[in-house]
Amino acid sequence: MKFDIHIQELTDIKQKINGCRPCFSWIFFGSQGIGKSLSAKNLALEILDSKTDQHPDLKIIAPLDSKDGISIDQIREIKSFLSLKSAISPYKIVIIDSIDDVSYQGSNALLKILEEPTDNTFIFLISHNISKVMPTIRSRSQEVLFQNPTYAECKAIMYEKYGSNKNFDDSIIISGNIPGLACTYLDNNVIEDYYKMLGLIGNAYMSASDMKGFDSNIKYMQNLILRFLSLINKQQLGVNIIATSKEKEMLTKLAKSTDLHKIMTLWQKTLENYKNQDIYNLDIKTNLYLTLSELS
Structure with missing residues (x-):
């Protein structure tokens, strides 16, 4: 090919x-x-x-x-x-x-x-x-x-693989124009789970049990939540961001209630939690729950 x-x-x-x-x-x-x-x-x-x-x-x-x-x-x-x-x-x-x-x-x-x-x-x-x-x-x-392909190049690859029957724009944007990752996201419905997880932010009744619904794609959720924290950082620093419409919708929702210092602190804390997770074999879902809870 x-x-x-x-x-x-x-x-x-x-x-x-x-x-x-x-x-x-x-x-x-x-x-x-x-x-x-x-x-x-x-x-x-x-x-x-x-x-x-x-x-x-x-x-x-x-x-x-x-x-x-x-x-x-x-x-x-x-x-x-x-x-x-x-x-x-x-x-x-x-x-x-x-x-x-x-x-x-x-x-x-x-x-x-x-x-x-x-x-x-x-x-x-x-x-x-x-x-x-x-x-x-x-x-x-x-x-x-080898540089990452452009959005247009990645879209051409996705079109060749899937035809016009699937909407793969969000997968391309969130993958950073990485065709292999975009295909993985699309094949495993990762983006749908990511959006559902973002939807938990602000839910006063959220609990650790809510993480059970993401078991099949939990390994992808960590990097995607880190991506979202990065988008918040960049937006509050006035840096141009490339995000999907769903991500922008959530960013707008959080803009009024989240301060930069809190996000920077949460970013560092989340990275440290993920590092310790690998070292001490800690539970992924618990770390994700803690991150989302502090965003709420």
Whole structure:
């Protein structure tokens, strides 16, 4: 599947690949869900002159289990793969999706591979958080920042996937023009739950039991409530905001009853609560209830 996004990034990469000294290892970094992996695969297929990623000269490494990440054994497979002559194409290509998921031992094994580059070989490393990538791997790679698509580009992708039968404008805006995240929101009715949760603000009879209705999408609600707090901050500071009509409606409702100091304090407190939640395995719903209660 191909979309007309990241054209500039891919054009720059292809120019460097076609140069006199093409780089062996590349890091494609940027927000998760914006199409870095898809761009890497499409670029690989173009280089290999193939229409399918089931190509003997292409190896894609991804986590076998979402909890365990990419193991050292998977990285060792790359060395074996590169030690063989190419089967069809003059090139061999490896895609690691993502380098953020590679274990510490795996990163060290990958570093040894990068220290001994082979001709006509490219390794594309996908990263959603480049600060987590080992500095020695970064120093041996060409880094390319992939920008978030524009609203129009994201909408074109959503239209291609869903057609005209769904209203995906709010999902795009709230995702920050991140197609993968917008699709997740749409497929799981996340935005509907988010609006219902915002509707609890100001309810004098709200209780912790009200959080039970959001069980299926509770993992998304934290970031969305933090987004809403950020919108309040920006609005009260006079910064232009990009928000949906529903969000603007709630912002208008809160504008007269909420002061900036309270929101700033709540913002910091909420971030601290979420941090402690990960450390001490605290209940997500309780933290959300406390945040909404203080907004009311």
